[in-house]
Amino acid sequence: MSSVFAVLALAAAALGLEVPGLVKRKRKRELAVFLILLSIGSALYIALALETELPNPFGVLKLAFGGTTG
Amino acid sequence: MEQFANAKISVRQFTILIIIGVIGDSILIMPTIVAASSKQDAWLSMAIAALLGLVMGAVFAAIANRLRRQSPITALQNRIGKAAGGFVGLLLLFNFFMCALTLMSEMSQFMTTQMMPETPVNAILLLFMAVIIIAYRYGVESFARVSELLFPVFLFLFLFMVILLMPQVDLSNMKPILAKGLPPVMMSVMPAFVTGFAEMVVLLMLVPHVAGKAKLTKPILWGYAIGGLILFIVVDLCVLVLGPSLMETKYYPTFVLAQKITIGQFLERLEVILMLIWIITVFYKTLLLFYALTAGTAQVLGLKESRMLTIPYGMILIVATIVGTPNISEYNKLLIYYYPWFDTVFCIGVPLVVLAVLAATGKGKASGQGGHAQNSQNGQNDQNGTNP
Amino acid sequence: MERKKSPQSRQPDTSQIYPEYAHIPIRRTIEENVEQVRRDLGESDDVIVREIPFEGTETAAAAIVYIDGMSDSVIINQYILDVLIGNMRGILEGTQDERGRGGDQTALAKGLLVGIGSIRTVTDMGSFYRNLLSGEAVILLEGSDCAYSADIRQWKSRDISESTNQTSVRGPRESFNETLRTNTALVRRKIKDPRLRLETYALGTVTKTDVTMMYIKEIAKTSVIDTARSRLQAIRIDSILDSGYIEELIEDGKYSVFPTVFNTELPDNVASQLLEGKVAILVDGTPNVLLVPTQFVSFFQSTEDYYQRSVYASLLRMLRFASLFISLLFPSLYIAITTFHREMLPTSLLISLAAQREGVPFPAFVEAFAMEVTFEILREAGLRMPRAIGQAVSVVGTLVIGQAAVEAGIVSAAMVIVVAVTAISTFTTPAYSMSIPVRILRFVFMMVAASFGLFGIIMAFFVLLLHLCALRSFGEPYMSPISPLQTEDMEDSLVRLPRWLLFRRPSTSVSSGADRIRKP
Numbered sequence: 001m002s003s004v005f006a007v008l009a010l011a012a013a014a015l016g017l018e019v020p021g022l023v024k025r026k027r028k029r030e031l032a033v034f035l036i037l038l039s040i041g042s043a044l045y046i047a048l049a050l051e052t053e054l055p056n057p058f059g060v061l062k063l064a065f066g067g068t069t070g
Numbered sequence: 071m072e073q074f075a076n077a078k079i080s081v082r083q084f085t086i087l088i089i090i091g092v093i094g095d096s097i098l099i100m101p102t103i104v105a106a107s108s109k110q111d112a113w114l115s116m117a118i119a120a121l122l123g124l125v126m127g128a129v130f131a132a133i134a135n136r137l138r139r140q141s142p143i144t145a146l147q148n149r150i151g152k153a154a155g156g157f158v159g160l161l162l163l164f165n166f167f168m169c170a171l172t173l174m175s176e177m178s179q180f181m182t183t184q185m186m187p188e189t190p191v192n193a194i195l196l197l198f199m200a201v202i203i204i205a206y207r208y209g210v211e212s213f214a215r216v217s218e219l220l221f222p223v224f225l226f227l228f229l230f231m232v233i234l235l236m237p238q239v240d241l242s243n244m245k246p247i248l249a250k251g252l253p254p255v256m257m258s259v260m261p262a263f264v265t266g267f268a269e270m271v272v273l274l275m276l277v278p279h280v281a282g283k284a285k286l287t288k289p290i291l292w293g294y295a296i297g298g299l300i301l302f303i304v305v306d307l308c309v310l311v312l313g314p315s316l317m318e319t320k321y322y323p324t325f326v327l328a329q330k331i332t333i334g335q336f337l338e339r340l341e342v343i344l345m346l347i348w349i350i351t352v353f354y355k356t357l358l359l360f361y362a363l364t365a366g367t368a369q370v371l372g373l374k375e376s377r378m379l380t381i382p383y384g385m386i387l388i389v390a391t392i393v394g395t396p397n398i399s400e401y402n403k404l405l406i407y408y409y410p411w412f413d414t415v416f417c418i419g420v421p422l423v424v425l426a427v428l429a430a431t432g433k434g435k436a437s438g439q440g441g442h443a444q445n446s447q448n449g450q451n452d453q454n455g456t457n458p
Numbered sequence: 459m460e461r462k463k464s465p466q467s468r469q470p471d472t473s474q475i476y477p478e479y480a481h482i483p484i485r486r487t488i489e490e491n492v493e494q495v496r497r498d499l500g501e502s503d504d505v506i507v508r509e510i511p512f513e514g515t516e517t518a519a520a521a522i523v524y525i526d527g528m529s530d531s532v533i534i535n536q537y538i539l540d541v542l543i544g545n546m547r548g549i550l551e552g553t554q555d556e557r558g559r560g561g562d563q564t565a566l567a568k569g570l571l572v573g574i575g576s577i578r579t580v581t582d583m584g585s586f587y588r589n590l591l592s593g594e595a596v597i598l599l600e601g602s603d604c605a606y607s608a609d610i611r612q613w614k615s616r617d618i619s620e621s622t623n624q625t626s627v628r629g630p631r632e633s634f635n636e637t638l639r640t641n642t643a644l645v646r647r648k649i650k651d652p653r654l655r656l657e658t659y660a661l662g663t664v665t666k667t668d669v670t671m672m673y674i675k676e677i678a679k680t681s682v683i684d685t686a687r688s689r690l691q692a693i694r695i696d697s698i699l700d701s702g703y704i705e706e707l708i709e710d711g712k713y714s715v716f717p718t719v720f721n722t723e724l725p726d727n728v729a730s731q732l733l734e735g736k737v738a739i740l741v742d743g744t745p746n747v748l749l750v751p752t753q754f755v756s757f758f759q760s761t762e763d764y765y766q767r768s769v770y771a772s773l774l775r776m777l778r779f780a781s782l783f784i785s786l787l788f789p790s791l792y793i794a795i796t797t798f799h800r801e802m803l804p805t806s807l808l809i810s811l812a813a814q815r816e817g818v819p820f821p822a823f824v825e826a827f828a829m830e831v832t833f834e835i836l837r838e839a840g841l842r843m844p845r846a847i848g849q850a851v852s853v854v855g856t857l858v859i860g861q862a863a864v865e866a867g868i869v870s871a872a873m874v875i876v877v878a879v880t881a882i883s884t885f886t887t888p889a890y891s892m893s894i895p896v897r898i899l900r901f902v903f904m905m906v907a908a909s910f911g912l913f914g915i916i917m918a919f920f921v922l923l924l925h926l927c928a929l930r931s932f933g934e935p936y937m938s939p940i941s942p943l944q945t946e947d948m949e950d951s952l953v954r955l956p957r958w959l960l961f962r963r964p965s966t967s968v969s970s971g972a973d974r975i976r977k978p
Contacts, residue, residue, distance in 0.1 A: 010385070018378040025375075033371060034378040041385030054393045057171060061408045186798060186911055197910055201917045208928045215927035215941040216920070342802060342912065349916050 003049035011042040078281040079214035081289050086221045087214060087354065088273055088293025089300075092123070094355030095176045096266040096301055097348050099405065101308040101323040103265065106406055108258040110244055110313075115258035116305040120298030122259065123267030126418070127294035130270070131287040133421060134277050136428040142274045143369040146424065149431040152372070158424060159370040162271075163363055165416035169269055170359040170387055172409065174198070175395040177352050183398065184325055185345060195391060199384045202353070202360050206380050210279050210361070217354060224350050227343050232303060234331045234340070239310040261406055264413035266301055267294060269355075271417045275362035321398060324348075360387075480584030484605050488518045488598050491605075494583060495523060505590075508534075510542050512600075521598040528593030530612035538595065538608065576609035591666070615640065621723040621745075623890065629765045633723040638668050638742035641725075645672060645738070648729035653677070659690055662698035668742040669704065672728075678735040685932050686737045686750055701746040704739060708750070711929050711936075715895035718931040720752040722889075727761045751932035755940070758782070760888035781883035786896050788880045789830060790907035790915050792873070793822045798911030814870040823908035825869050829877040830901065832859065837881075 015038070022031045047054055079087075104112040104119070137145050143162065147155030177198060178191045186194065205213045248255070273290065280286065308323045311330060328344035364383055368376035395401050479498065485491050492507055499505050504526040509518035520542045522534060580586050580596060581604045590596050593611035618640070621633030634641045642656060653675040660666045669690060673683055689708040698704060701721060711718040720736075722728060723745045728738050731749045739748040758778045763771040795802055796811065803811070818825060836855040843851055860874045880900070887893045899922065906914040929936035 007385075010381075014381040017381070022375075022378060027373075027375060029371070030373045030375050030378060033367075033373060034382065037379060037382035037386070041382040041389070044389040045385050048389050048392060054389070056396075057168070057390045057394050058404055058408070061168075061404065061412050064412075181913060186913060188798075189910065193910070194913070197914065197917055201920055204921055205924050208924045212924050212928035215935070215937065216923045219923060219927065219937070219941045342799075345912065346916065349913070353920065 004046050007042055007045040007049060010045075011038060014038055077209050077211040077279050079210055079276070079279050080218075080281055081284070081286075083214040083218050084273075084276060084280045084286070085289040085293045086217050087276065087358065088270065088290060089297045090217060090221070090224070090351050090354045091270050091273065091358050092266055092294060092297025093300055093351040094266065094269070095173050095348075095352050096262075097304055097324055097351055098180060098322055099176060100262060100266065100301055101305055102321060102402065103406055104258045104262045104305055105308075105323075106258060106261075107254040109254070110246070110309060111248060111255045112258065113244070113302070113306045113309050114248075115255050115262055116302050118255070119259045119262035119266065120294075120302055122263045123294050123298050124291060126263070126267045127290050128287070129421065129425065130274060131285075131290040133274060133425045133428060134286040134290060136425075137274070137277050139278050139280065139283070141278045141365070141369055142424055143366055144278075146427060147369070150427055156370045158420065158427075159366060161416065161420050163366050163370065165412075165420065166272060166359045166363040166366065167387075167390075168412065168416075169272070170356055170363060171390050171394055172405065173352060173356045173359065174387060174391040175401055177356070178391060179395060179398055179401065180322060180325075180348075184322065191392060192388075195388045198353075198356075199388055202357050203380045203384050205357050206361055206364060207377060210276070213354075213357060214279075220350055224347060227347050228300065231328065231331065231340075231343055231347075232307065235307055235311055235327065238330060239307070240313070241310060243310050243313045260414075261410040264410045264417060265405075266297070268413050268417035270294075271421050272355075272358045272362045274421070275366060276358070321402070476584035476587055479587055480582050482583035484581055484583070484586065484598070484603050486601055486603055488521045488600050491598050492521060492523075495586075498583070498587070508539075510539065517600070519600050522595050523590060523598065524595035525590060525593060528611060528613050529595045530610040533610045533612075534595055538597070538610075542597070578607045578609075580605045580607050588660075588666075592668075613637075618644070624723055624727075624888070626724070626760075626762050626765075629762050630724070630726045632725060634725065634740075634745035634747060636743050636745060638670060638740055641740050641745070641747065642670055642672065644725040645728055645732070645740075648725055649674065649732060654732070657687065661690065661693050661695070661704070663694070663696055665697040665699065667698040669698065670740045670742075672732065672738040672740065674732050674735070677733065678737055682735070682737055682751060682932050682934075686739070690739070698741060700744045701739065701741045701748045704741060705748055710931050714925065714929055715898050716754070716926065716929060716936070717757070717889075717891040717895070718750075718752060718929060718936065720749040720756055720889070721746045721891060722749065723747070724761060730761065730764065731756075751934040752936075753931065753934070753939075754926060754937050757887060757889040757892035778886050778888070781886040782896065785880050785883040785893075786900055787903060787915065787919075788883075789826045789876055789900060790903035791912075792876045793826050793904055794907040794911040794915055796822045797908065811870075811872055814872055817867040818870050819868070821908075822873075823904060825873050826876070826904055827901070829860075829863075829869055829873055830880075830904070833877055833881055834897070 018034055019031065022034065044054070100116070101112065104115045108115045133142065140148070143155065143159035145155075146158050149155070174195060178195055181194050182189070182191050205216075273293075277286065280289075304324060308327055311327060312323055325341060325344060328341040331340040331343075360380075360383070364376050364379050367373070367379055367383075482494065485494070488509065492509075495505065495507070505523070506526050507521055507523050509521045511517060512519045522538060522542075524531075524534060578585075578589065578594075580589060585607070586596055586605060589607035589609075593613065594607045594609050597606045597608065599605070615637045616635045618632050618635055620631045624633070632644065634644060646654065651674065655673055655675050657671045659669050659671075661669045671683075671686060671690065673686075686708070690704070693704065693707050695703065695707065705717075705719045705721065706712075709718045720731070728747050728749065732738055736749045736751065739750070741747075758775060763775065766774075796815070800808060815822075820828075833856075836852060836859075839855070840852040856878070860869075860878075863869045864871050864874060884893050884896060887896070903915060903918055906918040910917070927935070927937050927941055935941070
């Protein structure tokens with residue numbers, strides 16, 4: 001559980017670091033992309049912390065190239 | 071990004087970054103990969119791979135020279151439209167992401183198995199990622215300068231290691247030469263070639279920052295040549311000092327190599343030298359990939375800033391790394407058998423497409439200023455022209 | 459506002475410095491003026507007003523206003539008064555002229571000018587106070603609407619002596635003192651070229667401190683000169699009591715622990731850097747002179763390097779860089795190796811270290827941290843103590859406490875050695891301002907080493923390098939000539955090549971790569 005808090009703290013820090021600047025410079029699009037990516041990242045990290053089964057990114061490779069072995 | 075748009079790195083810094091990038095993680099994993107099938111002829115595979123690498127370098131140089139100091143993504147967006155260009159960009163980004171994953175996996179595995187087993191992998195990755203993010207935020211100029219600074223140190227350490235190992239070289243380890251003929255040798259060439267040389271397609275993302283307007287053929291080829299040479303020496307040493315069997319069974323032959331260095335009393339301390347060397351090279355390659363990923367995302371999406379993407383991407387990369395590397399043998403199998411195909415498609419295939427597009431559309435732009443627009447979106451795209 | 463440019467120092471626009479007084483004109487009667495002065499300056503008893511009455515009357519014909527202690531009263535008594543009394547007739551006649559500026563008043567001014575050499579016409583109270591409070595004597599004339607200010611500044615200041623902070627074994631010992639004019643003269647004596655220029659500004663709204671910029675016109679880059687000038691002029695602060703204030707207000711690396719402005723007390727140091735194209739900033743009231751732009755390597759160069767033989771100087775330079783590494787990393791390396799990487803030590807050393815740490819209750823990091831903090835306390839205490847006891851305290855502190863701590867088993871002997879060696883290496887840096895970031899970063903490295911071992915140290919070192927390479931000082935990269943690599947300039951950074959090889963000026967500072975030594 002503490003690791004979940006750590007992730008949230010990290011996300012909060014990221015928000016605090018970036019959002020004021022982005023707002024001041026009126027970067028709406030950038031802000032949106034940032035928030036989306038941050039949410040994805042935080043969600044993934046929390047999922048990891050809670051030990052959920054996450055798909056292996058390399059699995060894509062295996063699927064695509066699985067038939068061919070060097 | 072506004073803050074980076076004017077950052078300029080010198081041609082020399084560009085070359086150094088390429089050299090360090092080519093060496094990248096190969097210095098750790100190359101011997102294993104190469105020896106997988108060619109065994110004592112690994113040095114031959116490496117040599118052939120390096121030569122092929124030069125060819126690849128020439129291809130990248132051709133692309134680079136047509137870019138006119140724009141990033142490949144922006145250039146494509148300008149020439150074939152935002153959507154098509156963006157799509158190719160996404161392919162490139164996907165490549166950078168996966169490649170970064172491999173690097174971080176290797177780094178974390180090495181640290182947790184050899185150097186700092188008690189430290190949780192999360193912490194190591196966090197620290198590493200944090201420094202990468204900091205390096206990104208300080209800007210291209212800054213990390214290019216640091217590479218220039220560290221390069222002599224790196225060379226010195228490398229030569230130091232080589233010289234100290236000379237006494238232990240046993241030429242008989244090379245024999246029998248071509249015992250099983252050429253095919254096993256050639257089988258090893260591919261993974262070696264793509265891992266070290268094709269993966270450096272990321273250098274194209276640095277092109278917008280290289281100072282001047284001169285052609286980039288020389289720096290790129292020199293970078294590949296020197297990087298290839300260093301890797302060749304490394305593989306040679308592994309074969310000659312460790313013998314082919316050792317190369318295969320241990321996961322990190324270069325580390326074993328370093329452990330074998332002795333000067334009188336100070337036995338074990340010198341693997342630290344290798345650690346310093348590879349931390350520099352792995353860090354830089356990862357940094358270049360991260361840079362390409364982050365800056366590239368901004369280019370694909372037409373964003374004016376990319377700094378804010380650093381932390382989210384960092385988080386995603388860390389999670390993906392941890393999830394992607396449950397254990398070493400799995401990872402190694404992946405690396406040797408599956409990943410080279412990925413590299414071939416994305417690091418050779420996609421760039422070739424890029425080259426074709428650039429070659430086809432290049433002439434149109436040069437002769438008629440926008441009058442020969444391929445796509446009505448060309449006019450608006452010019453504002454993003456020099457987005458790094 | 460008429461202002462004669464005096465040969466000594468060009469004074470900036472007074473309306474800016476004394477806005478509250480600039481609009482008040484000089485009145486025609488001395489009585490009114492003196493009243494004004496008393497109103498504005500209060501009854502301060504060092505403001506002296508000497509009135510010279512018309513012959514035989516009580517009304518004042520002229521008055522001299524000056525600050526006791528800042529003006530040369532000898533000249534006032536022996537010269538100015540003579541001139542005034544002698545010209546009394548002219549003054550009388552002058553007062554009959556309506557405009558208050560009769561031909562005879564010009565004669566008066568000229569007469570004074572001959573003897574004193576610097577007379578300014580003052581027409582408003584702003585300039586009046588400016589001159590008065592700088593130590594000049596202002597002469598009021600009855601019936602005139604302008605006054606005359608005589609620059610006869612004189613006060614007691616510290617003799618030119620050796621610098622206590624920057625010692626040299628070979629080379630000039632003179633160091634700056636607290637008077638601006640003395641200091642500029644010390645620099646002038648080293649560089650007798652007409653291209654040496656001075657620009658003076660009064661900074662600090664309350665202190666109105668004189669700050670002078672010095673540079674050699676065709677050697678310093680115009681961009682640097684302009685940047686320095688604009689930054690100085692942009693300073694808006696109450697007081698400037700030392701060059702340190704200015705340093706903080708004009709520096710580039712505001713958030714960095716590293717100094718991006720160089721400071722020195724030695725005129726020869728200033729002169730040699732001026733010759734490299736730097737701009738010097740001298741502040742009245744302090745012997746510390748600033749120099750911009752500066753590079754990282756400058757802090758490891760001492761003026762003596764240039765007076766001693768080059769081989770020796772080169773070796774010393776390399777020693778300094780080695781000491782830098784030691785003072786920064788030694789404690790962290792000790793912590794990292796004893797905590798995470800014990801296998802790196804040769805067995806015999808390992809056994810001995812292990813034996814020492816046997817009874818020590820604390821982990822290596824706590825040990826190191828405690829020792830370093832203790833040392834910093836001792837160092838600071840030694841500085842503030844009256845000279846007499848200072849030495850004794852340091853010796854007592856280090857030896858006795860250290861020894862006792864080891865014997866009590868609180869720290870290991872090896873740790874004491876580490877801390878001592880580290881501390882001593884910190885002092886090899888010629889420039890004190892560079893030892894500060896090192897001391898601070900040492901603690902950061904220790905913490906990183908305790909958590910992440912060697913890997914952490916390397917990563918932290920990367921961050922440090924990134925930071926240094928990103929720093930700029932007045933537009934020039936901080937880490938040149940090492941990075942971006944300029945091999946031509948390397949001749950004087952890590953080593954010092956013999957003088958007959960140092961023939962080009964550093965390209966970062968100079969507008970043209972002019973030659974220092976003409977080949978015969």
